[in-house]
Amino acid sequence: MRNKYAVIIICIVALVIIEKENNIISRVSNKLTLRRNPHTPEPLGPYNASDSLIESENSFNYIDDFYSENGTQAGRKHVLLMATTRTGSSFVGEFFNQQGDNMFYLFEPLWHVERMLSAGSIGTNSSTSVWVYRDVLQHLFLCNFSMLERFIKPPPRDHVTHSLFRRESSKALCEEQVCSPFVRDVFERYHCKTRRCGPLNLTLASEACLRKQHRVIKTVRVRQLDTLRALIEDSRLDFKLIQLVRDPRAILASRMVAFAGKYQNWKSWAMNGEVPIEDEEVKRLEGNCNNIRISAKLGLSQPKWLKKRYMLVRYEDIARYPMQKAAEMYNFTGIPMTSQARDWIFRNTHASTEASGVYSTQKNSSEQVEKWRLSIPFKLAQVVQKVCGPTMKLFGYRFVDSEQTLLNKSFSLLEEKEFLKL
Ligand SMILES: *[C@@H]1O[C@H](CO)[C@@H](O)[C@H](O)[C@H]1NC(C)=O
Ligand SMILES: *[C@@H]1O[C@H](CO)[C@@H](O)[C@H](O)[C@H]1NC(C)=O
Ligand SMILES: *[C@@H]1O[C@H](CO)[C@@H](O)[C@H](O)[C@H]1NC(C)=O
Numbered sequence: 001m002r003n004k005y006a007v008i009i010i011c012i013v014a015l016v017i018i019e020k021e022n023n024i025i026s027r028v029s030n031k032l033t034l035r036r037n038p039h040t041p042e043p044l045g046p047y048n049a050s051d052s053l054i055e056s057e058n059s060f061n062y063i064d065d066f067y068s069e070n071g072t073q074a075g076r077k078h079v080l081l082m083a084t085t086r087t088g089s090s091f092v093g094e095f096f097n098q099q100g101d102n103m104f105y106l107f108e109p110l111w112h113v114e115r116m117l118s119a120g121s122i123g124t125n126s127s128t129s130v131w132v133y134r135d136v137l138q139h140l141f142l143c144n145f146s147m148l149e150r151f152i153k154p155p156p157r158d159h160v161t162h163s164l165f166r167r168e169s170s171k172a173l174c175e176e177q178v179c180s181p182f183v184r185d186v187f188e189r190y191h192c193k194t195r196r197c198g199p200l201n202l203t204l205a206s207e208a209c210l211r212k213q214h215r216v217i218k219t220v221r222v223r224q225l226d227t228l229r230a231l232i233e234d235s236r237l238d239f240k241l242i243q244l245v246r247d248p249r250a251i252l253a254s255r256m257v258a259f260a261g262k263y264q265n266w267k268s269w270a271m272n273g274e275v276p277i278e279d280e281e282v283k284r285l286e287g288n289c290n291n292i293r294i295s296a297k298l299g300l301s302q303p304k305w306l307k308k309r310y311m312l313v314r315y316e317d318i319a320r321y322p323m324q325k326a327a328e329m330y331n332f333t334g335i336p337m338t339s340q341a342r343d344w345i346f347r348n349t350h351a352s353t354e355a356s357g358v359y360s361t362q363k364n365s366s367e368q369v370e371k372w373r374l375s376i377p378f379k380l381a382q383v384v385q386k387v388c389g390p391t392m393k394l395f396g397y398r399f400v401d402s403e404q405t406l407l408n409k410s411f412s413l414l415e416e417k418e419f420l421k422l
């Protein structure tokens with residue numbers, strides 16, 4: 001046990017040292033990768049691919065038109081950042097969270113839903129959970145917290161909670177109007193960092209949400225785009241969806257570091273012998289890749305209900321050109337990019353002057369983004385290529401056929417690729 005901690009500490013120290021030596025791009029990519037929140041659990045277990053194919057609309061009840069909103073009319077935008085873990089979605093979420101006074105941003109509200117559903121305390125199964133996710137998102141985009149409240153543990157009292165997941169990650173939930181008087185002796189795990197606030201009054205949160213011009217929600221818990229169709233088509237919302245993807249080999253490499261305990265099997269496969277391609281964990285990887293690909297293909301095929309509403313962004317492009325990509329994302333959503341957002345991105349992507357090689361070339365940049373190549377055993381890279389091949393092809397991630405190529409820094413694994421011309 002003690003050894004285990006020692007190894008972890010050594011790893012952290014090593015990472016810190018590496019971080020110190022990094023230049024501009026690796027700073028970004030470190031932000032994208034290493035900013036792991038210890039409270040963020042892994043997503044739910046094996047996802048049953050047939051779930052999303054179930055044409056069940058019955059659990060979905062349209063909410064009455066309670067706010068008589070007119071999203072389009074008011075120029076109000078509703079943006080969903082749809083990602084999987086280790087794709088830098090928290091960092092990209094900040095691009096919007098930092099927009100300023102007109103933004104209502106929520107960080108992973110579905111965390112509560114997933115946790116309660118997986119605890120089995122509500123009579124439902126994973127095929128119904130996709131509809132629950134959709135309905136909760138819909139309520140939240142309309143500033144109605146009542147459905148989410150049912151999933152918060154312990155249950156809010158009088159719509160007041162001290163345990164909204166990562167409240168402090170949402171600037172709007174820590175602004176003055178939402179900040180109830182500070183209460184001593186109430187333990188709040190997710191308390192505001194910018195000011196001392198009491199527990200979160202969700203009525204105030206809802207009012208703040210209604211005051212704001214735009215609403216953005218980030219989630220890593222929606223597996224398939226098609227399950228959101230009714231939400232995207234809701235006429236009260238001017239909906240935009242940004243799907244964030246990353247090289248699945250890099251994701252695996254990153255997860256093996258971040259969630260080391262869960263990847264013991266992979267480590268032992270890499271060390272000795274064959275990777276059992278029929279293993280449940282490999283199947284899960286394959287399932288995840290398939291979900292991502294199916295969602296992206298649907299988005300890129302631009303069916304009528306997604307036209308001008310879908311954008312695909314690669315992690316690697318954000319890491320290499322953060323400002324440009326942020327501007328493109330803002331432009332796509334139709335939300336004006338503020339100088340606050342621009343400043344934040346600048347501050348968080350530019351190395352301090354004392355760092356060496358501040359303005360690296362693009363080629364070097366790609367190298368930085370591809371650092372994971374040094375940490376993933378070739379055998380595992382091969383497995384990913386095998387089960388995630390079609391996904392990698394779609395997004396323009398090149399295959400390697402030998403360990404030498406994997407480690408060859410002049411061989412870029414990234415094709416320059418334009419997805420939809422928006
Ligand atoms: C997925 O769900 C279907 C029907 O709900 C079931 O027949 C199938 O065995 C499930 N597959 C897995 C891998 O759980
Ligand atoms: C919020 O949603 C709940 C559940 O759908 C609904 O009963 C309630 O009327 C909504 N609140 C408002 C203010 O419309
Ligand atoms: C909302 O917009 C539609 C068309 O864009 C319009 O017909 C309707 O009257 C508007 N409703 C309200 C409450 O403003």
Ligand SMILES: *[C@@H]1O[C@H](CO)[C@@H](O)[C@H](O)[C@H]1NC(C)=O
Nearest residue numbers: 056059123124125126127128
């Ligand atoms: C999940 O729930 C749906 C409807 O509630 C039901 O039809 C289906 O059989 C359930 N699936 C499993 C695997 O229990």
Ligand SMILES: *[C@@H]1O[C@H](CO)[C@@H](O)[C@H](O)[C@H]1NC(C)=O
Nearest residue numbers: 157158159160201202203204
């Ligand atoms: C929460 O805020 C609302 C709106 O200001 C207020 O009416 C309500 O009393 C507050 N709830 C509590 C428990 O303080």
Ligand SMILES: *[C@@H]1O[C@H](CO)[C@@H](O)[C@H](O)[C@H]1NC(C)=O
Nearest residue numbers: 330331332333334335336337
């Ligand atoms: C997005 O970019 C296009 C072309 O570059 C420009 O015409 C348009 O005004 C921009 N939209 C926003 C909302 O910034």
Ligand SMILES: *[C@@H]1O[C@H](CO)[C@@H](O)[C@H](O)[C@H]1NC(C)=O
Nearest residue numbers: 359360361363364367409410
């Ligand atoms: C990285 O950039 C530096 C300076 O711009 C250059 O000298 C070096 O050759 C580049 N490295 C590679 C592998 O291209």
Ligand SMILES: *[C@@H]1O[C@H](CO)[C@@H](O)[C@H](O)[C@H]1NC(C)=O
Nearest residue numbers: 404405407408409410411412
């Ligand atoms: C590395 O890749 C480059 C570009 O594909 C190639 O020209 C070079 O021969 C490779 N080096 C080795 C040692 O394989």
